[in-house]
Amino acid sequence: MGGLAACGENDKTSSPAPAATTAAATTDSSAPAAPAAPSDEEICTAVEKASAAYGEGLVALAAKATNNGADLPLAGSKKVLKGLAASLTKAAGDSETATAEAVKSLAASVAKAAKDPADPIGEYDNNAKTTLGRTLVNTVCEEAGVDTAL
Structure with a gap:
């Protein structure tokens, strides 16, 4: 035994x-495998959705505007821009493509505009760097087959 x-x-x-x-x-x-970085088309599709949400946010703000629609509520303006910046950052994800880098740069400009103490929407609309960033993102996304309309 x-x-x-x-x-x-x-x-x-x-x-x-x-x-x-x-x-x-x-x-x-x-x-879990590391998630794959989003493709340029996926990034741009997410940017397109972020742009649409931003537009909807502006329409909602316009309904609350004073001075015959000229003055948008400051807190609401900042919130809409912060939401856009966050959505753009999320859209770019971990990608390191030229499209992603353009979106990340624009997100940083939008976040900076959101901090403007007097007119964050005006800063977003009129700041040269932000305007250039929107143009660049629109261009690279058009090349990816997506109309972002920022």
Whole structure:
């Protein structure tokens, strides 16, 4: 019986090793792969949606405007721009393409405009860097087959 117990113990000793190897292999294969960076078309489609949401936000703000529609509520203006900046940043994701870099640059300009103490929408509309950024994003997205209309 001692021989049988010894054999059984050897089996127990050798069984966990493959199980550990299998567990390690399972862990490696079940580990989530890094998400693929979005394609330029995916980025631009997300930018298009962000642009539409921005437009809807402006329409809602215009309904609350004073001075015959000339003065948009400051807090609302900042909120709409912050939302646009966040959406643009999310759209670019981890991509490092020229399209993604243009979108990230525009997002930074939009975020900066959102901090304008007097007229954030005016800053977004009239700032040369932001205007150039919108033009660049529109151009690269048109090349990707998406009309972003920023």
